[in-house]
Amino acid sequence: MINVTFVSADGTRRSVEIDEGLSAREAALFNSVPGIDGDCGGVCACATCHVHVDQAWMDRVGPPEEGGMESDLIQFAEGTTETSRLACQIPMVPELDGLVLHLPELQH
Amino acid sequence: MATAANEDRVHYDSVESIPLEAINVANPYLFQNDTVGEYFTRLRREDPVHYCAASRFGPYWSVTKFNDIMAVDTNHKVFSSEAKLGGISVQDMHSVEGALELEMFIAMDQPKHDQQRKAVSPVVAPSNLLLLEPIIRERAGAILDSLPVGEEIDWVKLVSVELTTMTLATIFDFPWDERAKLTRWSDVTTASPETGIVESFEQRREELIQCAMYFKGLWEERIDKPGGNDLISMMAHSPATRDMPFLEFLGNLLLLIVGGNDTTRNSISGGVLALNQNPGEYQKLRDNPALVSSMIPEIIRWQTPLTHMRRTALEDAEIGGKQIRKGDKVVMWYLSGNRDETVIDRADQFIIDRENPRHHLSFGFGIHRCMGNRLAELQLRIIWEEILKRFRFVEVVGEPERLLSNLVRGITRLPVKLHAH
Numbered sequence: 001m002i003n004v005t006f007v008s009a010d011g012t013r014r015s016v017e018i019d020e021g022l023s024a025r026e027a028a029l030f031n032s033v034p035g036i037d038g039d040c041g042g043v044c045a046c047a048t049c050h051v052h053v054d055q056a057w058m059d060r061v062g063p064p065e066e067g068g069m070e071s072d073l074i075q076f077a078e079g080t081t082e083t084s085r086l087a088c089q090i091p092m093v094p095e096l097d098g099l100v101l102h103l104p105e106l107q108h
Numbered sequence: 109m110a111t112a113a114n115e116d117r118v119h120y121d122s123v124e125s126i127p128l129e130a131i132n133v134a135n136p137y138l139f140q141n142d143t144v145g146e147y148f149t150r151l152r153r154e155d156p157v158h159y160c161a162a163s164r165f166g167p168y169w170s171v172t173k174f175n176d177i178m179a180v181d182t183n184h185k186v187f188s189s190e191a192k193l194g195g196i197s198v199q200d201m202h203s204v205e206g207a208l209e210l211e212m213f214i215a216m217d218q219p220k221h222d223q224q225r226k227a228v229s230p231v232v233a234p235s236n237l238l239l240l241e242p243i244i245r246e247r248a249g250a251i252l253d254s255l256p257v258g259e260e261i262d263w264v265k266l267v268s269v270e271l272t273t274m275t276l277a278t279i280f281d282f283p284w285d286e287r288a289k290l291t292r293w294s295d296v297t298t299a300s301p302e303t304g305i306v307e308s309f310e311q312r313r314e315e316l317i318q319c320a321m322y323f324k325g326l327w328e329e330r331i332d333k334p335g336g337n338d339l340i341s342m343m344a345h346s347p348a349t350r351d352m353p354f355l356e357f358l359g360n361l362l363l364l365i366v367g368g369n370d371t372t373r374n375s376i377s378g379g380v381l382a383l384n385q386n387p388g389e390y391q392k393l394r395d396n397p398a399l400v401s402s403m404i405p406e407i408i409r410w411q412t413p414l415t416h417m418r419r420t421a422l423e424d425a426e427i428g429g430k431q432i433r434k435g436d437k438v439v440m441w442y443l444s445g446n447r448d449e450t451v452i453d454r455a456d457q458f459i460i461d462r463e464n465p466r467h468h469l470s471f472g473f474g475i476h477r478c479m480g481n482r483l484a485e486l487q488l489r490i491i492w493e494e495i496l497k498r499f500r501f502v503e504v505v506g507e508p509e510r511l512l513s514n515l516v517r518g519i520t521r522l523p524v525k526l527h528a529h
């Protein structure tokens with residue numbers, strides 16, 4: 001199990017456990033953490049799973065691949081920054097145990 | 109053209125008896141008489157990526173299953189939306205002498221699509237829209253309060269059209285008494301002389317120029333006024349859109365108007381029809397009005413206000429095992445994918461409390477995914493909350509009439525009787 005902490009726009013912190021191999025999107029949805037919609041089912045097609053990766057974790061998570069679908073899509077999400085990622089594209093691997101993700105107020 | 113129309117009317121006893129290669133699901137009559145669903149069921153089963161070699165729209169591929177549609181919609185580098193290649197519907201967009209060419213990013217590829225969408229997208233971001241909610245709610249209430257209870261009325265004319273025009277006028281802060289202009293311009297934007305909406309391309313051009321002048325006036329009034337949550341003020345104030353060339357600004361503005369007009373209107377009508385056809389679901393809703401939030405995406409799936417989007421292949425490609433050639437026309441039938449039982453549980457049933465109700469194709473997916481999807485849901489949610497407060501039953505009392513169109517899945521008349529609580 002991998003541990004992930006989601007920080008809501010209002011500052012609420014929720015720590016959840018998720019099986020290795022699933023994604024940060026599932027970590028939120030399967031544990032009823034509000035703030036991620038994930039309309040497309042996690043196949044990188046909707047950008048409603050936008051999160052901000054905590055600065056301290058950015059070097060391990062990394063930016064979206066340049067020129068890939070995630071970069072193409074994420075530019076249309078609201079309030080993106082250099083730490084923006086789509087949660088369905090962050091696979092839960094052991095190096096990310098303890099990951100902290102910040103949620104936007106609403107998904108567009 | 110006459111022969112094409114006759115071809116469309118050829119009659120078979122049953123869908124099963126038609127030779128596969130003779131199936132042409134783009135025939136607009138199949139949508140008007142609402143029988144196209146049987147054709148899609150057969151194609152999903154027997155030939156999910158189907159080639160129609162001859163139709164009045166030319167040869168085209170039909171993609172009918174959810175996952176194949178998703179694969180095309182998310183492969184924008186191969187499947188183009190470009191207007192000059194034919195654009196986004198099975199009917200080619202063609203340049204017509206004398207027509208005003210409006211540039212809209214829905215029919216553009218990268219990189220121009222991305223620049224324009226990025227500039228306009230914040231005006232329909234959910235956080236901005238919440239500011240408009242109280243006004244939309246109050247105006248929706250006033251329209252509903254003006255309706256006669258217990259008499260037969262046409263829900264489309266008195267409610268769906270009125271509510272949609274009202275919400276458009278609200279999000280643009282459009283002069284209230286002139287709001288019918290918005291609906292007219294929306295109709296004119298997508299009109300060609302065959303539709304009867306305009307008599308000629310010259311007339312269309314004239315009207316759109318009037319529209320442009322009108323919006324220019326609003327823009328100039330608002331550009332120096334601080335604040336303003338309406339879409340025109342936001343576009344006039346935002347650094348990304350402030351200096352847009354005027355025709356580009358107009359194209360984007362009209363895209364926002366057109367995008368939200370027929371689609372929202374038919375979702376309002378389609379919802380009433382679906383609840384009447386499924387009385388058990390209507391009862392669930394009365395018992396628990398909080399279900400409105402999961403019912404709205406289900407109504408949008410069920411109605412599928414835009415039946416399809418089209419792409420043009422920029423190179424050879426494969427879809428569902430079929431070989432697509434460069435230049436081929438590829439039609440993604442959202443209406444069919446939304447009934448694909450291999451992806452959506454009990455896809456042929458209208459169920460207002462689904463677990464993942466937004467997992468449908470009505471808004472498309474990928475970089476062209478409907479930019480107004482949260483706005484559409486917000487409007488419909490407010491409207492339904494206000495309907496439920498006032499009426500125990502919006503009863504359909506006659507046959508619905510449907511639009512002759514293979515793109516807009518429209519209800520043109522819906523006789524209802526209202527019952528108060």
Ligand code: HEM
Nearest residue numbers: 213214367368371413417471472473476477478479480484
């Ligand atoms: C239930 C209502 C609506 C439905 C079913 C709908 C459906 C769609 C569809 C199918 C697309 C194309 C998706 C694709 O090619 O993958 C689209 C694009 C678009 N829609 Fe909507 N729409 C709705 C409401 C609205 C509203 C209210 C607006 C107003 C803001 C709007 C604005 C747009 C825009 C600007 C695009 C172009 C996006 C792009 O090309 O990047 N739509 N819509």
Ligand code: FES
Nearest residue numbers: 038040045047088
């Ligand atoms: S869930 Fe749709 S892009 Fe992540």
